[in-house]
Amino acid sequence: MTTNLTSFERAQASIPGGVNSPVRAFGSVGGTPRFFVSARGPYITDVEGREYVDLVASWGPAVLGHAYPSVVEAVRSAASRGLSFGASTPGETELAELVKARLDPAIQKLRLVSTGTEATMTAIRLARGATGRDLLVKFGGHYHGHSDGLLAEAGSGIATLSLPGSAGVPAAIVAQTLVIPYNDLDAVREVFAEHGERIAAVIVEGAAANMGVVPPLDGFNAFLCAIAHRHGSLVILDEVLTGFRVGAAGWWGLDTAAGKDHYTPDLFTFGKVVGGGLPLAALGGSAALMDHLAPSGPVYQAGTLSGNPLAVAAGIATLTAADAEVYSRLDASAATVASATSAALSAEGVEHVVQSAGNLFSFSFSGTAPVNYSQVKAQEAFRYAPFFHSMLEAGVSLPPSVFEAWFVTAAHDGAAIDRILEALPGAARAAAAATPRAG
Numbered sequence: 001m002t003t004n005l006t007s008f009e010r011a012q013a014s015i016p017g018g019v020n021s022p023v024r025a026f027g028s029v030g031g032t033p034r035f036f037v038s039a040r041g042p043y044i045t046d047v048e049g050r051e052y053v054d055l056v057a058s059w060g061p062a063v064l065g066h067a068y069p070s071v072v073e074a075v076r077s078a079a080s081r082g083l084s085f086g087a088s089t090p091g092e093t094e095l096a097e098l099v100k101a102r103l104d105p106a107i108q109k110l111r112l113v114s115t116g117t118e119a120t121m122t123a124i125r126l127a128r129g130a131t132g133r134d135l136l137v138k139f140g141g142h143y144h145g146h147s148d149g150l151l152a153e154a155g156s157g158i159a160t161l162s163l164p165g166s167a168g169v170p171a172a173i174v175a176q177t178l179v180i181p182y183n184d185l186d187a188v189r190e191v192f193a194e195h196g197e198r199i200a201a202v203i204v205e206g207a208a209a210n211m212g213v214v215p216p217l218d219g220f221n222a223f224l225c226a227i228a229h230r231h232g233s234l235v236i237l238d239e240v241l242t243g244f245r246v247g248a249a250g251w252w253g254l255d256t257a258a259g260k261d262h263y264t265p266d267l268f269t270f271g272k273v274v275g276g277g278l279p280l281a282a283l284g285g286s287a288a289l290m291d292h293l294a295p296s297g298p299v300y301q302a303g304t305l306s307g308n309p310l311a312v313a314a315g316i317a318t319l320t321a322a323d324a325e326v327y328s329r330l331d332a333s334a335a336t337v338a339s340a341t342s343a344a345l346s347a348e349g350v351e352h353v354v355q356s357a358g359n360l361f362s363f364s365f366s367g368t369a370p371v372n373y374s375q376v377k378a379q380e381a382f383r384y385a386p387f388f389h390s391m392l393e394a395g396v397s398l399p400p401s402v403f404e405a406w407f408v409t410a411a412h413d414g415a416a417i418d419r420i421l422e423a424l425p426g427a428a429r430a431a432a433a434a435t436p437r438a439g
C-alpha cells in the first residue's frame with residue numbers, strides 16, 4: 001500500500017530531501033510529511049485516503065478553496081486551446097487590466113513572470129537600473145524569494161532550518177543588501193543617513209508573514225516611502241503573499257483605505273493568489289518606471305513561460321470570483337479560528353499571543369507580540385511541534401512551522417471550522433505539556 005512514509009522514502013531517493021521546497025519536509029516539526037493526491041474546497045486528501053481541513057491553502061493561492069469550479073473550468077478550457085505559445089495572448093492584457101483596476105492609480109503597467117522569486121528579483125534589477133544605484137535595504141525575517149541578494153535573514157524557511165543564510169551565495173552579492181530590524185524607525189533613519197545616496201530600493205513585505213505574521217506598526221510603510229523618496233530611493237512593496245488575499249487591493253489597499261495612510265510604493269510584486277494556484281507572478285508600478293524594462297528600456301527580463309495561458313486563465317478566474325463577499329468570508333473565518341485557537345491555548349495555560357494582519361494570522365508562544373525577527377525567534381517555539389502533530393492526527397493540516405502564517409479559504413464553512421474547533425483542545429494540551437528539545 002502507498003503510505004506517506006513509503007512515498008517520502010521513495011521521494012528521498014530521487015529528490016533532495018524528498019521535497020521540492022524545504023518547508024514541506026517537516027524539518028521543524030519532525031515526523032513524516034504528508035503526500036497529497038487531491039483537494040476540494042477546504043479539504044485536502046493524502047495518499048492514505050485521509051482527509052484534512054487545510055489551513056495551508058498552497059501558502060495562499062487557494063483563496064476561493066481548492067478546485068473552485070470556475071477556476072478549474074477556465075484552466076480546462078484554456079488547456080484545450082493549447083498549453084503555451086511563446087507569444088502574446090489577449091488574456092495577459094486582461095489580467096493586467098484586472099490588477100490595475102484593483103490598484104488604481106498606483107499601478108499603470110504590469111509585467112507577468114512565473115514565480116514570486118522572479119518578480120522580486122526583477123523588481124530589484126529594475127530599481128537598480130532606474131536609479132543607477134546598487135544597494136538594497138531589506139528587513140530581518142522578511143522573505144522575498146530565494147535569489148542570491150535576498151537570502152540574508154530571510155525568515156521561515158531559513159529560520160526553520162536554522163541556517164545563517166545559504167551556502168552558494170557570494171559574499172560580494174549579499175554585501176549589496178543592508179539588513180535592518182523591522183518596525184524600527186531609527187534603524188531606517190540611520191541606514192538612509194549613512195547610505196542614502198547609494199540605496200536603489202528598500203524592499204518590504206506589505207505585512208510581514210514569513211516569520212509568523214508581524215504586521216507593520218501603524219504608519220510604518222508610509223514612513224518608509226517618505227524617507228526613501230526623500231533620498232531618491234524606490235520602495236518595492238512585496239505583496240506576493242498579501243496581495244489579493246488580505247483584501248481586493250492587498251495590504252496596500254487596507255492601509256490606504258478609509259482615510260488611513262496614504263503612500264505610493266514605486267513597485268509592487270505579486271504571486272500566489274494572482275496565479276490562482278498555477279505558476280504566475282507579476283511586478284507593477286508607474287508606466288514611467290515599468291518602461292525601463294526591455295523591450296521598452298534597457299533593463300533585461302524575459303521568460304519562456306511568462307504569461308502562460310493556463311496560468312493567466314486561472315488568475316483571471318480567481319480575481320473575478322474574489323469579490324467583496326469572499327474577502328468578508330475570509331476575514332470572518334480567520335477571526336473565528338484565531339480566537340478559538342487562542343481560547344484553547346489559554347484554557348491550558350499556554351502563554352501566547354495572536355499575531356494577525358487582515359485575515360492572515362499565526363501564534364507566538366510568548367507574552368508579548370513580537371514586532372521584529374529577533375523577538376519572533378525568542379518565543380517558546382518548541383510548543384508548536386506537538387500542537388501541530390495533534391492537529392494533524394485530528395484531521396487538520398497546519399503549516400509545518402511556527403514561523404508561517406495560517407491560511408483560510410472562502411470555502412471554510414461551518415463544518416470545516418467545527419472540525420478545527422474540535423481538534424483544538426487536544427492540541428492545546430499537547431502544547432502545554434511540551435518541553436524544550438534537548439540540544
Ligand SMILES: *Cc1c(COP(=O)(O)O)cnc(C)c1O
Pocket residue numbers: 114115116117118120143144145146205210238239240241242271272281
Ligand atoms: C512566497 C513569497 C515569495 C516567493 O514567491 P515564490 O513564488 O515562492 O518564488 C516572495 N515574497 C513573499 C512575500 C512571499 O511570501
